Amino acid sequence: LSYFFCAENGTKKLLKNRKNLQMHKNFRKNRKTVRQILNHHFDRFGKCDRIKMLASHLKMPTLFFEKKDEEKTMIPERLAALREKMRAYGVDAYLVPTADYHESEYVGTYFKARTYITGFTGSAGTAVITQDEACLWTDGRYFVQAAKELAGTGVTLMKMGQEGVPTVEEYLAANTKEGMTIGFDGRVVNEMLGEALEKTLPERFLSYRSDLIGEIWSDRPALSAEPVWILDAKYTGESAAERLAKVREKMKENGAEVHILTALDDIAWMLNIRGNDIPCNPVVLSYLVLTETESHLFIQEETLNEKVKQYLADLGISLHPYDAVYDFVSGITGKTILLEKAKVNYTICQSVMGSNTIVNVMNPASSLKAVKTPVEMENIRKAHIKDGVAVTRFAYWLKKNIGKIPMDEVSVAEKLESFRKEQEGFIEPSFGTISAYGPNAAMCHYQATKDNFSVLQPKGMYLVDSGGQYYEGTTDITRTIVVGPLTEEEKEHFTITAMGTLRLGNAKFLHGCIGINLDYLARQAFWERGLDFNHGTGHGVGYLLNVHERPNGFRWKMVPERMENAVLEEGMLTSDEPGIYIEGSHGIRLENELLTCEGEKNEYGQFMYFEPITFIPMDLDAINPDMMTAEEKKMLNDYHKDVYEKVSPYLDTEEKEWLKTYTREI
DSSP: OHHHHHHHTTOOGGGGSHHHHHHHHHHHHOHHHHHHHHHHTHHHHTTOHHHHHHHHHTTOOTHHHHHHHHHHHHHHHHHHHHHHHHHHHTOSEEEEOSOOTTOOSSOOGGGOHHHHHHOOOSSSOEEEEESSOEEEEEOGGGHHHHHHHHTTTTEEEEETTSTTOOOHHHHHHHHOOTTOEEEOOTTSSBHHHHHHHHHHOTTSEEEOSOOHHHHHOTTOOOOOOOOOEEOOHHHHSSOHHHHHHHHHHHHHHTTOSEEEEOOHHHHHHHHTEEOOSBTTBOOOOEEEEEESSOEEEEEOGGGOOHHHHHHHHHTTEEEEOGGGHHHHHHTOOSOEEEEOTTTSBHHHHHHHBTTBEEEEOOOHHHHHHHSOOHHHHHHHHHHHHHHHHHHHHHHHHHHHHBTTBOOBHHHHHHHHHHHHHTSTTEEEESSOOEEEEGGGGGSTTOOOBTTBOOBOOSSSEEEEEEOEEETTEEOOEEEEEEOSOOOHHHHHHHHHHHHHHHHHHTOEEETTOOHHHHTHHHHHHHHTTTOOOSSOSEEEOOSSSOSSEEEEEEOSSOOGGGOOOOOOOTTOEEEEOOEEEETTTEEEEOBEEEEEEEEEEETTEEEEEEEEOOOOOOOGGGOOGGGSOHHHHHHHHHHHHHHHHHHGGGSOHHHHHHHHHHTOOO
16 A cells, blocks of 8 residues: 555655565556455545545446445435434334344344444444434443444443443433333343343333334344254263253242243253354354243254154144244243243243242353253363364464464464364354454454454464364364564563462462452452453353353452352362453463362362363463463463373474473473
8 A cells, every 4th residue: 555655645765665666566467355354444545536546447346436435425315214203103212232033142143133223343332322322331341342333423432330331220210201102122131131121111102012222234144043953961971861850859949830941041951952153153043931840942943853853752842933932921820930030031021020929040051051062061071172273283383483474363264264164073263253453452352353353464463263163063263373563562461360370379268269269360360460350250151051151250359240159169260360351452372171070088178179171272372481380380281281282283293393392491
């Protein structure tokens, strides 16, 4: 780009640089590269006549330059259409959460109403639209990303948890009056939020029967209906019949005659079935209603083949159409119903409340599935060795080739996935890969796309947070890889991040501890320097299910709605991922997964420890050993010894020699 600008201005001085001359030759040979770079730098160069002349010379379609301008205007147009619908329905404020009918964290394309109406693509957030204003609430993981994506859309960013920022309920209370109507689709708002609105806004009407976004979304994708398949008990160590019996026992303990279950991962775990109705989350769109003797599954029939139908029939499960659940539950009266208000949608709860007694507790399946069976634990170890091999080979490839071949955030993420695909039992990624170079890594959940990405250069660092779904389990791994010279600050930040990951991973503690008791181990090195990271330190991980799983996790303060405060039990799998994010400069995160294990038991009680099961080197090119204690150096050396022993047998000669260097003792 510099060359072409200078050429227009009549100067050739940049051609004295051989690198620029070579870039010019490459551009002329590869129009695709020009297109990609122009796309990434559109905001800086896209409206420049000289660049448009260049595009014309290279025979690139002029429509390309109109694309981003169209995206900027679509959100205000959609907001205007929604406001028109609101006026027609008598709605004064409309609430749009990030959810499907099952309160899933990640949702399929059919349910991305919040993205459609705001333009914000992060996985967490809530929008509120009035006739005068549109606002988007999201958490600290997405502040930088949301600010960038909302710019120019007319949507105001509300940074959750920050001083002076009202909650959604507080905002609605301040911006609506008595007698006004708050609207939302009751199928995508959980009962707990609905009750909070009722309590906070007692003199307002709640209208929850209409999907106003759906009425203006003319090209809405179809509801997913992917095939259902059976997960063999050799992977789980437990049959669906055994799991159903455990849940029914929990129903009895809670005095419940009926259990309404809508959380997709809990249903998939209980029935040992998997699907593909949410990308990277092998779940099935369904509802399950249990009694002491009956099981009713509400599911799209076209997703079931004869083998699966027979399997479900053998479990005593009656099949019903997916949408029939609403009529079915409205016919339940005079029963004690176990359901979780934070997971069951408002429409279902309103159908059963008043005529039944409600027992509001966490789904028993959530706690049961968090404790992996011995078979699952052994399989998870196997999955992580496979994943360690794939990511280690990728790190070697990246460091070997940076600056020698073209690389961008999208292409290197695809390369990493290709290494995973070579591993036996790999099914798909466990979430959308966070592939972030340089300043982009400061956006905690940044997502590069084919229309918006950065080119990797041989300087600084590259962060990749990725994972895989294997028959043997689910993985979630983050590594920050050095691709060129670093500043002293970057080395310091990398070293304290490694210290945090290692300290937490080496914890020994008494049974009864929860994540809050241990989180300081990961943050101590940050807090001592007046630094912090604005996200939880760790989350539970499912078994060939959701990469984020409750009720275990690591946080420094209570966040009740996340329900991650369970006692750490043997068999729980939890991520360990401290990081640091310097806006406009760099981002660093190092993530291992930890399996909770029982240690010695003595007069003081049952001691517990963590078994790290992620085996990928932490880049020694960024470690400053002078900052580390002797104990921390030993932790890193011991960890790297395990990495080499576990991974090296699956590498070729060059890869093995590289790994030996990058797991050497410091």
